[in-house]
Amino acid sequence: MHILMLGATGRVGSHMLERALNDNHRVTALVRNTDKVQIESRNLKVLEGNVCINSDIRNAAVGVDTVVSALGTDGGTTLSESIPSVIKAMEDEGIKRIITIGTAGILNSRTEAGMLRYQSNESKRKTTRAAQEHHKVYELLEKSPLDWTIVCPTYLPDGEYTGEYRIERDFLPENGEMISVPDTAEFAYSQIAENRYIKSRVGIAY
Incomplete structure (x- = not known):
């Protein structure tokens, strides 16, 4: 399989990149700084570029089977700016499958029907900016024809x-308080070969 990986130098993305290469998948990683890619493999193609630039995404998506995005919010609007280009490039290339890393804030609230966690009294965050960015990605993927899965971890220490962890479609597992980066990466990576959570958000926690 040929995977396009976005966010390959981040905490979750670097673990997923290593897993993909260990399984002998071909990986194209689109990164802002190629020096940050610390792994070498004959199956790895590293492209320097910007996910917010249409032509960079288009070039990276050529010949790809699946897209994996572990992009973070980076204090800005990278997520919401880049996802329209990613969706368009996937449609143009006939790529259906995308797995992204989101946040537990965009899962359904258990306490306030019809609301997401970040909009409800379940949220413990002082700011909702990051969740709002992930929400925009969720809304755009939901409207797209793609086979998407958004993996939504709660508090995410290294x-x-x-x-061993719990998962639940559209909700955070009850009393879930944290999940490690390596366990999040394992579950997200497993979705490349799974179709159980197509067009779903998935909460993950211990």
């Missing part, structure tokens, strides 16, 4: 790999 932590250790355990391989």
